[in-house]
Amino acid sequence: xxxxxxxxxxxxxxxxxxxxxxxxxxxxxxxxxxxxxxxxxxxxxxxxxxxxxxxxxxxxxxxxxxxxxxxxxxxxxxxxxxxxxxxxxxxxxxxxxxxxxxxxxxxxxxxxxxxxxxxxxxxxxxxxxxxxxxxxxxxxxxxxxxxxxxxxxxxxxxxxxxxxxxxxxxxxxxxxxxxxxxxxxxxxxxxxxxxxxxxxxxxxxxxxxxxxxxxxxxxxxxxxxxxxxx
Numbered sequence: 001x002x003x004x005x006x007x008x009x010x011x012x013x014x015x016x017x018x019x020x021x022x023x024x025x026x027x028x029x030x031x032x033x034x035x036x037x038x039x040x041x042x043x044x045x046x047x048x049x050x051x052x053x054x055x056x057x058x059x060x061x062x063x064x065x066x067x068x069x070x071x072x073x074x075x076x077x078x079x080x081x082x083x084x085x086x087x088x089x090x091x092x093x094x095x096x097x098x099x100x101x102x103x104x105x106x107x108x109x110x111x112x113x114x115x116x117x118x119x120x121x122x123x124x125x126x127x128x129x130x131x132x133x134x135x136x137x138x139x140x141x142x143x144x145x146x147x148x149x150x151x152x153x154x155x156x157x158x159x160x161x162x163x164x165x166x167x168x169x170x171x172x173x174x175x176x177x178x179x180x181x182x183x184x185x186x187x188x189x190x191x192x193x194x195x196x197x198x199x200x201x202x203x204x205x206x207x208x209x210x211x212x213x214x215x216x217x218x219x220x221x222x223x224x225x226x227x228x229x230x
Contacts, residue, residue, distance in 0.1 A: 116143030
């Protein structure tokens with residue numbers, strides 16, 4: 001935008017999150033840890049890393065389950081076929097994977113809360129993300145996040161302060177970060193507290209509304225100034 005339209009005034013500020021109506025709810029804790037993943041079964045979402053990391057962690061945490069939340073109406077048929085082939089060759093992974101499709105948004109807060117309280121986390125494996133709503137919403141639900149550095153999630157994740165990063169495709173690094181997240185109770189609790197506070201402080205609807213109003217006022221001031229100079 002700056003390169004192609006340098007004379008046009010530009011504004012950039014974060015989308016809001018309605019944390020007053022979407023957040024943590026307490027449920028009876030599951031007796032097993034859960035790794036959650038949200039996305040379409042498409043190449044950019046990189047579902048393959050989710051299953052590879054899940055397979056590695058099942059060997060370390062034998063009771064672990066994987067919850068995959070997808071929209072099966074928007075998935076890539078080729079990628080779906082690859083996923084099904086991978087599961088067909090790995091019976092244990094297939095048995096530990098639970099797939100949910102088209103869960104209503106208002107119910108996702110419950111699922112994310114359950115994942116966090118299970119001792120697990122949300123995994124984000126995207127190659128590239130714009131805003132990364134699932135990551136921010138998990139943080140609101142006290143569900144810690146392990147993610148690739150996919151762009152937009154930098155607004156939410158500060159490594160080992162509000163979440164964790166791993167290098168795209170590096171399953172060994174992802175495994176080590178996941179173990180840390182699941183076994184280091186002090187670090188885990190710090191991430192949960194700081195992440196929730198970060199989202200509520202910087203991405204509220206009030207903050208968004210104030211920024212939007214300031215933009216409108218600035219545009220109006222510029223319009224009046226240009227009119228007066230003619």
